[in-house]
Amino acid sequence: MTQLHEQSVAGANNELIAFRLGQQEFCVDIMSVRDIRGWTPTTPLPHSEHYVKGVINLRGAVLPVVDLAARLGFTPADPTPRHVIIITQVGRQTIGLLVDAVSDILTVESSSIQATPNVASELARSFMKGVIAMEGRMISLIALDSVLTHNQSGSGLLN
Amino acid sequence: MDTMAAIKQTFFQECEEQLAELEDGLLTIEREEGDVETINAVFRAVHSIKGGAGAFGLDALVRFAHTFETTLDGMRSGRIEITQQIIKLMLRSADVLSDLVRISRDGGAADEARVAQMTEELQKACGIEPAPAAPAAAAPAAAPVAIEPVEGAALVPDEFGFVPTPVHFDFADEQPEEPQVDEFGFAPVKIDFDELLAEDASHTEGFEIRFRPKPELYAKANDALRLLRELGRMGEMEVTCDYSSLPHLDAIDPEGAYFDWTIKLKTDGTEAAVREIFEFVEFDCDLEVRPLISGFVEAPEEAEKVVKEVLAQVAAEEQAEKAVAPVAAAPVFEVKPAAPAPEPVAAPVQEAAPAVAAAPAAPAANAAAAASAPAPSATIRVDLDRVDRLIDLVGELVINQSMLAQRVMEAGIARLSDVAVGLDDLEHLTREIQDSVMAIRAQPVRPIFQRMSRVVREVADMTGKSVRLITEGENCEVDKTVIERLADPLTHMIRNAIDHGIEKPEDRIAKGKPEQGVVRMIAAHRSGRVVIEVADDGAGINRQRVRDIAVKKGIISPDAQLTDAEIDDLIFAPGFSTAEKISDVSGRGVGMDVVRRSIQALGGRISISSRPGQGTTFTLSLPLTLAVLDGMVVTVAGQTLVVPLSTIVETLQPKESDIHGLGEKARVIAIRGSFIPLIDVGAVLGYREVEADPVQSVAVMVETENQSQCALMVDAIIGQQQVVIKSLETNYGHVFGVAAATILGDGRVAVILDVDAIVAGSRTEMARIDANRKRNAA
Known part of the structure; x- marks a missing residue:
């Protein structure tokens, strides 16, 4: 899956799902999105990182929900029913990303993906693959696998 | 997987079944309950393995199976008298055959010497002198010789190609005349034997x-x-x-x-x-x-x-x-x-x-x-993944159904309305589907019991003791995974029972016991769990020796006051092994503590009772399935948690007077004269900063893997429930204090507590408390 994803990014046309976090726009490859659902209350996990909102039940599977805003170093989200959880598949894991709203589905050429400008905060930059300029907007492409970087101790993949 | 490999895999699966049938049959004969059909079944099992192995070119397997088959055929025809010695030989041959099947499947080197020796013994048993150069190669030629004259041409057609060999004639001479009459008596003219065997003799009209x-x-x-x-x-x-x-x-x-x-x-x-x-x-x-x-x-x-x-x-x-x-x-x-x-x-x-x-x-x-005609049992092979997927789906269906029911209730629809009645029916159906689906994974414990009879034989041989295994309740059904993971603990317990429990024959005679020791394995369903007892009629636990060793190894202090049961329990203590020298049999560096841990990992418990001079009984209590767990649903700091019921001893409402502070933060609760550490689950899991007031809480007494008791403080108990276990590791990772997750009736996720980890989480304090408690108790 990840390979497919890489290939499609390298290919001519990429379909991306764009979403908002505060005033900024981000996007992920549509091939890694499994589902988009409204906010449902999560079950907090003991001793989890602050950006892990907890776990939810998605058709019988238990999967974690990451507050992407908190993960990128923004103000943590205060989820309302209008918030959206984007269910993504990364490697063999399925996780939910809590975002403000889904805004668009984009089709962009690989060549239009630019390198991340050297101004963003170090933390935010480490989760971005590049930026896309579109109709005067700047949309950052999220590198999903680094959102979920395994931590060395091996306990809690999102820690 | 290519087709050939798939067929081969099926063959090996069938081999497993045939081997089980073989052993089952032999054991039946050993108990003298067998009849002709049992011997036939045993023969067929070996014959099928031989046939399949031949198709795959597994020569070593074919050769051995052939020799085995020949001897079995001798038994079937009554030419070889069925004695206990012969049965023992057959059982050992079955072990070798099983090894050969395993080697053919998994690779590895066969124990050539053992196979050769077994082949020779088998050949001796049916009166064949093994060819000096290549006994195995000689077998195919020799075997039909032994079979043919007795059977007449009746049953072993594949071997008839060999009939017109001179060897046949020799053997026929040794045989009583009668079978020949059987075979040839139909001929309307008297046929000279030589003529019959001559090349053209078989060209009858x-x-x-x-x-x-x-x-x-x-x-x-x-x-x-x-x-x-x-x-x-x-x-x-x-x-x-x-x-x-x-x-x-x-x-x-x-x-x-x-x-x-x-x-x-x-x-x-x-x-x-x-x-x-x-x-x-x-x-x-x-x-x-x-x-x-x-x-x-x-x-x-x-x-x-x-x-x-x-x-x-x-x-x-x-x-x-x-x-x-x-x-x-x-x-x-x-x-x-x-x-x-x-x-x-x-x-x-x-x-x-x-x-x-x-x-x-x-x-x-x-x-x-044809009511008398035995119907073949209709079974199909299904990939386990498919079954598990089905179980998952049914689990979701159950959750979905209860969510729906809850929504309908919330919507204020009358209890007796069509919708509500329909929902009730749906609930019944889903429960029934769930039960049936769970039953798919359930398998009788028979195969594992059969494996144990081999262990008994081997260990008895090694220790020079005479031991008989009696099994009961082999048809008791347990989840396949439970069965698979039972093999090692049971093997270990059986080894222990024979090596340490059962006395040497001369000692037994001196004590007035029968020379042959007995190990009993009994499986039974008891209140939603399966209980397996492993009992021996040996010497029982030597408590003085156990105590001495425990003191020597620093497991207990020399002045500790222990009841008999507590001393017996010491054999489960980590680092305890009663074998003074490492023996081949049970001393393999794993002790009963490993057995206890593997049983606990299955959600089971193990206990021991022993009577000096009369034997020791281990009792295993196991869940029927690993997919669901009996849990107590509790709330802590607004969160719903599940405590595995298997760990809970009792629950109680603490009284102000029973709570004692101990040191800076630790608290203990006095229960029937002993002091038990009190642990606030909410604080350990980080749900709350300030520890809850014990008087406002409920204390859940739990027993951990090392048998120490703790009281877990929770806010309230909601009830007991069977929950479906869901992995957290799949999409997240291991979380401290959490064993797994589950989905409750309202569709929300709840975590299942890892009681041992929570107790260990405050181990440093515990150690101090323990020390104090011991001082107090003494």
């Missing part, structure tokens, strides 16, 4: 073959028509069919077999060639082949008449059938997959072909008073 299929023949998808057609290729034949046993239409068993064919075959072929045609059905039919010397067709007109009658009969029945059941326009045999699907073939074999073609349809389409 033909054979009269009596062929009576049993229902099993059809059940195994064999077809009488094909066999007859095959016979037809050998030469001219006359087929008559005796359908007198065909019952009336309404009494017919569609899977029964009612026809009795007599075939007069004019051929240049040998009897062996005739029998070869029936090779694959030899156990599923009655077959008689007699040489036909003259008068090939005595009354062709008559035969023709009979054939015509059969045809008419079949046609009439088909008519009747159509009339009676117009719905089942398709012939019945197509509806019943277990029955053969005879082709309504017109392909002429000989002039008798039409009758032959039509006839097989009849037994299939018709039913019988």
Whole structure:
């Protein structure tokens, strides 16, 4: 899956799902999105990182929900029913990303993906693959696998 | 996976079953409960393994199976007397065969010496002198020799190629005359033996073959028509069919077999060639082949008449059938997959072909008073992943159903409305589906018990003790995974029982016990769990010695006051091993603590009771499945948690006076005179900063893996519930204090507590408390 994803990014046309976090726009490859659902209350996990909102039940599977805003170093989200959880598949894991709203589905050429400008905060930059300029907007492409970087101790993949 | 590998895998799966049947049969014979059919079953098992192994070119396996089969055949024919020694030899051979199957499957080197020795012993048992150079290679040639004279030509057709060897004759001489009479008595003229064995002796004019299929023949998808057609290729034949046993239409068993064919075959072929045609059905039919010397067709007109009658009969029945059941326009045999699907073939074999073609349809389409005919157990092989997927889906269905019910209730719909009643029905159905699906994974404990009988044999041999294993409740069903993971702990317990428990024969005699020790393994269902007892009638636990060792190893202090039960429990303590020197048998660096841990990992418990001089009993209590868990649903700091019921000893409401502070933060609760550490689950899991007030809480007494007790403080108990275990690791990772997750009736996720981890989380404090408690207690 990840390979497919890489290939499609390298290919001519990429379909991306764009979403908002505060005033900024981000996007992920549509091939890694499994589902988009409204906010449902999560079950907090003991001793989890602050950006892990907890776990939810998605058709019988238990999967974690990451507050992407908190993960990128923004103000943590205060989820309302209008918030959206984007269910993504990364490697063999399925996780939910809590975002403000889904805004668009984009089709962009690989060549239009630019390198991340050297101004963003170090933390935010480490989760971005590049930026896309579109109709005067700047949309950052999220590198999903680094959102979920395994931590060395091996306990809690999102820690 | 390529097709060949897939077929091979199926073969090995079947081997497992055959080996189980083999061992089962041998044990039955050992108990002297077996009959002819048991011996046949045992023989068939080995025969099937040999046949399959041959197809895959597993030569070592074929060779050994062949020798084994030969000896079994001797038993079957009564030529080899069935004694306990022979049975023991057979059981050991079964072990070797099982090893060879395993090696063929998993690779690795066979224990050549053992195989060779076993082969030799088997050959000795059936009176064959192993060829000095290559005993294994000699076996195929030698074996039929041993079988043939006794069996007559009746049952081992694949070996008949060897018949006209001089060796045969030698052996036949040694045999009593009677079997030969059986074999050749049908010949209308006296035939000289030499002549019979001479190359052209078998060229009789033909054979009269009596062929009576049993229902099993059809059940195994064999077809009488094909066999007859095959016979037809050998030469001219006359087929008559005796359908007198065909019952009336309404009494017919569609899977029964009612026809009795007599075939007069004019051929240049040998009897062996005739029998070869029936090779694959030899156990599923009655077959008689007699040489036909003259008068090939005595009354062709008559035969023709009979054939015509059969045809008419079949046609009439088909008519009747159509009339009676117009719905089942398709012939019945197509509806019943277990029955053969005879082709309504017109392909002429000989002039008798039409009758032959039509006839097989009849037994299939018709039913019988064949209530006596044993129906083959209908089983299918299913990939375990598929079953697990189904179980997952049904789990979701159950959750979904209860969510729906909850929503309907919330919507204020009347209890007796159609919707609510429909929902009740749905609930019943889903529960039933869940139970049935769980039952798919359930398997009888029989295979594991059978494996243990091998362990008993081996350990008894190694220790020079005489031990008998008695098993009960082998049909008790448990989740497949539980069964798989039971093998190691049970093996270990059996080894211990024989090595440490059962005394040497001379000691037993001195004590007035029977020389042979007994190990009992009993499985039973008890209140939603399966309980397995492993009991020996040995010396029991030497408590003084156990105590001394525990003191020496620093497990207990020399002045500790322990009850007998507590001393017995010491053998489960980590680092405890009673073997003074590491023995081959049970001292493999793993102690009973490992057994206890693996049982606990399965959600089970193990306990011990021992009576000096009378033996020791281990009792395992295991959940029926690993997919669900009995839990107590509690709330802590607004969160819903599940505590595994297997860890809970009791629950109680603490009283102010029972709570004692100990040191800076730790608190203990006094229960019946002892002080138990009090742990606030909410604080350990980081749900709250300030510890809750114990008086406002409920104390759940839990027992951890090292048998220490703790009281977990929770806010409230909601109830007991069976929950479906969901992995957190799949999409997240391991979380401290959490064993797994589950989904509650409202669709929310709840975590299942890892009690041991939570208790260990405050271990440093615990150690201090423990020390204090011991001081207090002393």
